[in-house]
Amino acid sequence: MVSLLSVVINALVLSAIFALVALGLTLIFSVAGVFNLAHGVNVTLGAFTAWYVATVLGLSIWIAAILSILVPAVFSVVLYKGMVQAIENRPMTVMTVTLLIELISEYLIRELIGLQSRSVPALFPGVVRFGGATLTVNRIIAFFTAWALVAVLFVVFDRTKQGKAVIATSMSERGSALVGIDKSRVQLYTWFAAGALAGIAGLFFGSIRTASWDMGLNSLVIAFPIVVLGGMGSIRGTLIAANIFGFLNVFILSYWEPTLARTVPIIALILILLVRPEGLLGREVAA
C-alpha cells in the first residue's frame, strides 16, 4: 500500500505537468477562439524527441530536453501558419482539422515507433527520502520547473508589452485591433508558447511515467475538463483546476480503479456543465 504522503506528492507533481498542457490549450482558446485538438501531438512530440535524442542518438539529456521543447513549439507554429490560419474564423472547421492532424500524427507515431512504451532518461537521477516517502529527484525537478514556468508566464503577461498584448487580445479582439496590436503576431507567440509548454510536459511525462503513442490523446482527455473547469481562458482557473483533476487522477489510480482515471474527469465535466458552466473563475458564459 502506498503511503498517503507519496500519493499526495505524486498528485502535486502530476498536477503541475497537467497544468502545462492545459495552459497551452487555454491560451490558444482565449487568443484564437479555437480549440486545438492537435495539442496532444505536442506532448507526444516532446516525449519522443527527448527519447530519440537521448536514447537512440545517445546525446546528452539536456540537448534532448531543449529539443523536446523546440520541436513541439515549431510544430505548433507550423500547424498554425500552415493549416489553421487560413480557416481561423471557422472554429468548428479548425477543430475538425486539428482532430485529423492529431489522429494522423498518432497513427504515424504508432507506426514508426510501435505500441511499446519508451522511457526518457531522468534529467537528474537519484532519489530522496522525505517523511517516509521515497521520491525521485526527477519528480521534484519536474514540479519546480513547471511552477517556475508558470511564474515566468505570469511575469510575461503582467509586465511585458507583448505579454500584455496577448492578454488584451484574449479579452477583446476588437479592442486589441483598435490599439494596433498585430493579431497574427500575437497568435504566433501563443502557438509557440503552447507548443513549448506541452513539449516540456511531454518530456516530464516521458521521464516520470513513460512515453507512449497514445499519450497525446490521453493528456487531452484530462486537459479538456481542466480547461472547462478553469473557465476557458482563465490562467489562474486553469492552475486550480489542474490540481483538482491531478489529485482526482492520482487518487483514482492509487486507491480505486485505474481504468476509471479517464472516465471520472469526463463525468465530472458533464456535471460541471450542468452546475457551473462558466468554470471556477470564468466571468460569464453565454447561455
Added chain:
Amino acid sequence: MPDQPTDASDTPTEAPEQAPDTPEQPMTGIRERLQFARESISLRHVIAVVAFVALALLPFEAEPILMLKLTAAFYFAMFAMSWDVVSGYTGELSFGHSFLFGIGGYGAALMTLEVGTSPAVSIAVGTLAAMVGGLVIGAPALRLKGPYFAIITFLLPTALLDFFIVYKDVFGGELGLSSPDYLVSAETQLTTIAANYYLALAVLAVLFVLLYLVTRSNTGKIFTAIRESEDAVGSVGINPAKFKIFAFVLSAGVGGFAAAMFVHTPAGSPNPTQLLAVTVSINVLLATIFGGIGTISGAALGGVLFYMVRDWLSDITTEIPLLGIEFGDVDLVIFSLVILAIIYFLPGGILGGIERLVSTARGEEPDRVMADGGGRPLERIVDRYRRSFANEDGDDTNSEPRSANDDPERVRERRPEDGEPR
C-alpha cells in the same frame, strides 16, 4: 456577449445599441430561410436513386462476403446520417457519436442476451436508451454556446469504453459481447445474409426518407439557421438550444436504432471496434465530409462508399515506399489526408464536387445546386463565436450575407475571459 463591460451606469438610459447600422439584415436572412423551402430535384437525388436500385439488384450477382460487407456499410451509412442531422445541420460538431451507437448497440444486445427479450423489443429498448443518453449529454452541453458540445462528445466514447472495460463481466471489455440472435434469419446461411442485406437496405431507405423530410421541414430550416447564426435565431424568438437538443436526440434515436439493428445481424456484433471506438466516431465524420456535409444524401452515399473503400484499402498489403509501412495499416491516415484536402479544396464533399463539375459543364451558376438545406455547409459550419468577413472564395456568390456584415460581429462577439494573471 460583446466585450462591452457592464455599465455601472451614469444614467438609466444607458443602453448602447448592439449591432450598429444593420441589425435587421441577419434576421431577414433567417426569416427567408424559415419561410421558403426551396427544393429542386438535383443531381444528388438522381445519384441516390440510381445507387439504391443498383444496390437492390446486387444480391443476384454478389458473393455472400460482399453482401455482408455492404450490410455493414449500410448501417455505417445510417450512423453517418445520424451524425449529419446534428452536426451537419445545426453546426454543433459531435466528435463522439459512437457513444450513442455504443449505448444503442450494447443496450439492445444486453436485452437479448441477458434479459432474454426478443430482438425487436431489445432494439426498441436500445433505441430509447440511446435517446436518453443523447438527452443527458445534450441538455447540459447544447444549451451553452461555444465548443462545449464538441469537447464533451470528443471525450465521451473513451469514458464509456473505459467503463465497459472496468465492468467487463457485463460489457465484455475490449472484446465486446457475443452476438445475439439475428432479427431475421432463414434456413440457409445464404438466405439469411441476403435477408439481412435487404433489411439493412430497406432500413437505410426508410431512415433516409425520414431524415430527409425532417431536414427539409421547417424544423430543418431552423437547424440550418442555427448553424448560420444562433443569435439571429434567438432574436426572432426561437430558442436555439431546444432545437439543437431535439436534433441531437433525434440523431441519437436514429444512430441508436441503427446500432441496435446492426448487432442483431450477421454483419455486426456488439464490440468496441464496430460501435464504440474513437475511430468509429471519426470515420462517421470523415465519411460525411467525404460525401458532403449537411445534406443527408451525402452522408448516406459517403457512408457506403467510405466503408467499402476503406475495407478495400485495408486489404492492400503493398508497402509505402521509403517508410516501409503497409498501405492497409495506415488507411485511416490516407483517408484523413484525403478529407483534409476536401475540407480545404472541395468543401461540398465528393457529391458537391461532382455537382459543381456538372453544373459548370452545363454553364450553370454552381451555387444554387448545393442548397438542399443550405449552401455549402462545411464552409459555414461555423462560428457562432466569430465570423469571417475576409471571404476569399471567389465562386461563392450565394445569397448568404457573410461578407462584410460579419465583421463587426466577428470582432465584437468574444466573451470576455479572465486571462489576466495577477
Added chain:
Amino acid sequence: MSADTTSTERADAEGRVEPVLAISEMRVSYGRVKALDGIDLHVDEGEIVSVIGPNGAGKSSLAEAVAGFVPYDGNVTYRGAEVATHASEELVAEGLVLCTETRDLFPYMSVADNLELGAYRVRSGAQERLEYVYDLFPRLRERRQQDAETMSGGEQQMLAIGRALMSDPDLLLLDEPTLGLAPVILDDISDALDEIRDRGVSILLCEQNVTFAMNHADRIYLLENGEIRREGTPATMRGDDYIREVYLGG
C-alpha cells in the same frame, strides 16, 4: 448647399492643402443590404467634422470602414494613401485611430494598463501622453488601478477616448462618444473634445446627439439611409427646415 465655406477658405489660404481624410463614392454593403451608398466626405487639417443621423443610418459603418475594419468600394484616402491597402493595425501606427461606440476596452485590465496598451504602436512620448490624458480626465488618474469593467459608463467612455489619444492620433474617429451619458459627463467629454482639437488633432465625429455635434463641429454631414442628405456648417444646418424639424425638435 455647398456651404463648407470656412474650411475651403482655410485650406486655400494655406495653399491647397490635401485633406486629412478624403472619401469619395464610398459604398459598404453587408450581403445584399447596402449600409453606405456613395458617400463623399472630407476632413481637413485640424477640423472637427461631424456626421449626424439616426440610429442605423450607417454612421458606425462609416467609421469602421475608414479605420480599415470593414471592406468598402470607392476611395478612402488618409493623407493621400488608400485605406484599403493597409491593415487596420498599420493605420493605427499612421495615426488613424478609431474610438468605437462599443468602446471595446480590455475589461479585466486596469485603467493604467488599458492606457498603456493604447500606446502599443507608439515608439516614444507615451509617458507624457499618459500625463496629458490624466490631466484631460482626472477621474482616470484617480482610478488608474481599477479594472475597466468596474467603472461607470461615463468613465469607460473617458477611458476609451483616453486610450485612443494614447495612440497619438492625427485623425481621431469618434463613434457615438456621448451615447447614454449623463449631462455632467457630457460636459467633461465636451471640454476634452475642444482640448483635443486645440492639440491639432483632426476629428471625425459620428454622433446621434445633434446638439452636441452642432456645438463642436466645423462642418456637419447628415447621413440617412446610407446617403449624405445635407452638408454644411452648424449655422447653415440650424437654419435648415428639415434638420430643425426632424433633429432639433422643431
